[in-house]
Amino acid sequence: MKKYLLQPVAVLAAAAALAAGSAQAAPTLVDHVQGYTFSQDKLTSFTGLVFDQGKVLGVGDAAVLAKQYPDARRVDGQGKTLLPGLIDAHGHVFRIGFRTSEVAVTGTQSLQEAQARVKAYAEANPVRQWIMGQGWNQVIWKLGRFPTAAELDVAIADRPATLRRVDGHATWANTKALQLAGITRETPDPVGGRIERDANGNPSGVLVDKAQALLVKVMPPYSDAERRIALDSALRHFGSLGLTGVGDAGVTANEVKIYREFADQKKLTTRVYAMIGDVADDFKVLSASGPLKGYADDRFNLRSVKLYADGALGSRGAALLEPYSDDHSNKGLLFMDDATVQAKMKTALKAGYQVNVHAIGDAANRQILNAFEAAYKDGGGIEQRNRIEHAQVVAISDIPRFKTLGLIASMQPTHATSDMNMAEDRVGKERIKGAYAWRTILKQGTVIAGGSDFPVESANPFFGLHAAVTRTDHEGKPIEGWHPEEAMTLPQAFRAFTLDAAYAQHQEKAIGSLEPGKWADFIVVDQDPFKIAPADLWKTKVLETWLAGEKVYSQKAGD
Structure with missing residues (x-):
């Protein structure tokens, strides 16, 4: 002890x-x-x-x-x-709320178990025109590949069905969903996305990263009533876990409307620090009056923007400088070219918004570090306490740049203990030295804002504290911890989920x-x-x- x-x-x-x-x-x-x-x-x-x-x-x-x-x-x-x-600096509030009304395959140990859950859900919800869910992980299933549309058809074939991977960076669709979206062998991969295909070039049933948008455009949108139910469910869940503050990483104008409604009615029982998703149409509307700070006695803040640089490690969408160690033909997916990244950053910074960028692979992290450096030279903005979200795999030579550029590392400790079953396979023994490198990052004086990325991981902050300090699973494995040299001390972890998470949200003087x-x-x-x-x-x-x-x-x- x-x-x-x-x-x-x-x-x-x-x-x-x-x-x-x-x-x-x-x-x-x-x-x-x-x-x-x-x-x-x-x-x-x-x-x-x-x-x-x-x-x-x-x-x-x-x-x-x-x-x-x-x-x-x-x-x-x-x-x-x-x-x-406790404060979770990075999660997805409405997604965790919607989870209560959708099919959950989180934690399933096999493809067959997931199929059984989907089948049971579909039979119990005959009026649902589109079956939606989340949480699958082909690594845990030990498939050695992605699941297929035909395998989802076994569970549900008469209605479209789409299930997001546990990290949210890939969607498993059945044949009906692919047909409704018009996805065929002639459909090209979008920039920043990939349509998984069989040996004949036909869509096999999984869409990675930005290819998911092909499905989203034909899926039924959530109603405001559904959003209210989801937010209410999420808030009750947060209260039971001791979360008095959360960062919502990527919100829409419709979601902001619901947040403000809850705040005005004194129903927002967890403080929300929201990040506007991208600098497109919603940003233009929401930023018209500038950043929203301290709304409803600090219950709601809207003063940051969320961008995406790449995908995730588990689905091999994280952008790497060199090919994946377990897939030599693949370097992952960069979502934007350098000029686009810099333009988006400058738009947000010029309007007075903090910029928080999802970057998981070492190529994505380098692109974003370069983009911040260029943005600061052209127009400033370092005072916004900008953040890199996840910062999972970073080239050793790039880690000091977090400090010199005044960036916050918004990291999720349970990602390490969930990813340890495949991370080193993906990047190899050398690149793993710059992965989930919490102690190295803290030692140089960079602030780490603790979070979970719920519902990708459990929103329970004590799971995060445990992972940060022990780097083991709940069974205590591996015994010495996975790369224990990068573990945090308990005070460091506690600070990451309290004062430093507040600092990352410009709220350290209030919470x-x-x-x-x-x-x-x-x-x-x-x-x-x-x-x-x-x-x-x-x-x-x-x-x-x-x-x-x-x-x-x-x-x-x-x-």
Whole structure:
């Protein structure tokens, strides 16, 4: 069991004297807790927290706080552990919400198991005109190839069916869906996409990256009613996991409308930092009045843009400088040429938006590093705290450029433990040295914003903390961790999912730690992460979640 050096926090109460003598409503004191937070850049412990009107007044020794706030309403923490609300810097909110109404093949261990799930879902939902779902992974199935349309036809043939791969970068379609989309052997691969084909050149049933758009254009769009249901479902899920903030990586104008509606109605129980998808039509509409900052008491922010440079490693769409080690004819897919990338960046930066770019392969990361460098020379924008999302495989010589260009590495620890079954096969023993290189990136002073990329991975932030510290799966394998030299310490991981995630969203003065003047976003959990074996971090359960001093989730008996 690791021991962590913690500094007990002196009572921090910037407005203590004023608050004690004012006529404001009585604050709330949460006492008898084992609390942890970053304070003045150090990890500290405390036994009491005082807040009023949604914001922290004081943190420190509970007995001292009780004397300073004698009229405070007392909440007994019962000796439980209290932490700042956790923040997932990168996910897909509506996608995780839609998951509840679609067929899920996540975690299936074989093609046959996935087929059975799809068949059962289709039979149970006879009125659904188009069967949709997500979560398949041919690597886990040990197919050695992508699944085919004919294999999906076995489960459902009378209606179109499309299932997104677990990483969202490939879609498995049945024959009916391919026919409705008009995809034939004559259909060319789009730029940044690939239609998988059989030996005769016919579409085999999987569309990679931008080729998925061929299907999307004929699929039925979601209604606003469906979006509201999805967002409500996602918010309830986040509360149960202790997430008080999430970054939504790529939103549409329709989704922003729903977000603002929820925020206005005080239904947005998790803070959302939204990234506009690309700089096309939606951006022109949404950016007309400039970035939206701190909307509805910091519940919603719209001040960044999400771009895509390449695909994903699992579907071999991640763009590499040299061919894949397990597919020598393939270097992956760059979505844009250099001039297009730079033009998009300049458009967003000039309008005052942070630019966050998905880049997984070393070629994609280099392209984006080059593009930021060029953009800064032409028009500035480094102050926007721009980010590279994922930054999974980076050439060793390119890693220092994150620091020199002032970029944030928005990384997802569970990607490493999910990808370790194939990552080294894809890139080989040399390139893997620059992959999932958290410690190397932190050592040079680059900020890592922690996330999960839900629903690609579980949104549970304790899974992320566990993966960051141990680099093992939940069974503790591999025993020493997968490339343990790049593991984070627990304080580093904790910071990545709190204060540094907030920094990556320009919100470190409002959230991310429990300090006077910040929002009282906190969670109560069933075990002390700083006193247990790191192998048990993922087992942590959230008992309560509070946002702005209001309880938005409480564990029910039996949960």
